[in-house]
Amino acid sequence: MKMPVVELSECILCGVCEEVSPSVFSLDMGYVNVAELSAYPETEVDEAIKNCPADCITWEES
Numbered sequence: 001m002k003m004p005v006v007e008l009s010e011c012i013l014c015g016v017c018e019e020v021s022p023s024v025f026s027l028d029m030g031y032v033n034v035a036e037l038s039a040y041p042e043t044e045v046d047e048a049i050k051n052c053p054a055d056c057i058t059w060e061e062s
């Protein structure tokens, strides 16, 4: 399954991913949490990837 992964060492905690896709990303105690879902909203996640200023969100196959 394809799931989004955040490279936390590059994340600047700007909150854009949470704004664009709140069902997937949430800022939590100084890092970005990726929700465990059985299916991810692809368009929303693609939008978060496109708008992440640190380019630190990627899709990974698991």
Ligand code: SF4
Residues within 6 Å of the ligand: 006, 010, 011, 012, 013, 014, 015, 016, 017, 018, 032, 048, 051, 052, 053, 054, 055, 056, 057
């Ligand atoms: S959009 Fe990118 S830099 Fe901003 S909080 Fe999300 S993962 Fe971090």
